[in-house]
Amino acid sequence: MSDPAGHYGDTLPPPGCPAHAQGAGPRRMYGPEADVPYALYETLRKEHGQVAPVLLPGDVRAWFVLGHRENLEVMRTPSLWSCDSRIWNIRLSADSPLLPVTAWQPLLVFADGEEHARLRSAVTDSLARFNRHGVRRYVVRYTDQLVDEFAKAGRADLVADFAQKLPILVLARQFGVPEEDALPLGAAVRDMVKGTETALQSNQYVLTVMSDLVKRRKEKPADDFASWLLAHESALTDEEVMEHLRHAIVAAHENTTNLVANTLRMLLTDRRFRANLSGGTMTLPDALDQVMWDAPPLAMGAARWARRDTRLGEQEIKAGDLVMLGLAAGNVDPEIRPDLGAPVHGNRSHLAFSSGPHECPGQDIGRAIADTGIDTLMARLPDLQLAVSEADLSVTQSLVSSRLNNLPAKFTPRAVGRKGEGAAPAPALGRAQPLPATAPAAPVPPQAPAPAPRRSWWRTLLGRG
Structure with missing residues (x-):
């Protein structure tokens, strides 16, 4: 294969080695084939086994790990698999779309050994200070506010009107970002991740918000994630704090x-x-586990690079080779899930949060937002139904995720206020406005009172309780 940039290393074994035993070369992980990822996983597994040679955007050669056990082997063996992209045996061109996810940065995701331990301790210790009950109170508060925005209409797009708004409203409060800046920040994050024409502008906006947050919290610390990172004994620099917040x-x-x-x-x-x-027969936490098996939030985990020549699955990996972790692919590995239709309630051995020293440190916070938010939404709107054919739902596939773009729903129109029982209207949140040039400072809102107990929404569906 030609090398237009002249920077490709010898990242695939020559013809005749195990990767080519069945006459199949590397497949592209982008373009039409990648638009149907699970079909691509099956094809790759049939052609190459649990580890397959692939081409990333720009026809950059890499290895893709499909096996559940093989993914865990890479995740749990940092002595053999490094997160430091500076050992890569390929140099990317300056305009490569892979740079945002592979270029080395002063982040724990690109660190190994003692440096990783230093950075991770600051993050995990600071996350541990989150008030979990307080997080759930804010999830209920913001869910009620969002539902009040569309309750009277009897219709809503649960992606644009709910799923894209709830997490950033809760997270911004915990990070120390003013409430009025939360939705613009969330819009910038989504735009950046989508890789649109304005992605660089959105990334700069996120950097500006986080830089301003660091400056404010150095002058006036508060009870939030930014302040805790700045005060941690690991002595993170201002740049490290800003980059980890981002x-x-x-x-x-x-x-x-x-x-x-x-x-x-x-x-x-x-x-x-x-x-x-x-x-x-299933609780909502069980349901979240089922989703994380069948449709994990990220399809691909952070990359690894081989420290030395080694063997993974049936493939010979060279020192410096890039290895991509297939989280979604590993979750449907037939060796561990021969019957994909069988429920996996309560089984948390999925790969959605990675594993080993780089396992997601904030997974319980994400679960709490999803669990409490969906429970509260369904308690408010127990007759929620899909308003269109399932075929009308739009999904955007990318290298790292499968993103649902719309979820139109309908329900019986309800009065504004908690359960429609005369509660005062919440402040209007509305749709995010165009991104401002800078993020204005504002006082952190006071903590909301704990919500009154309510009956389970799935019992409401059946008229029980």
């Missing part, structure tokens, strides 16, 4: 948005799924 808000918002959207989609389109919930 990375955390992007990862948390994107993953939690996809988790909420995918769970609601399954709830509204899969009768068995909703029946199991309403019948009491």
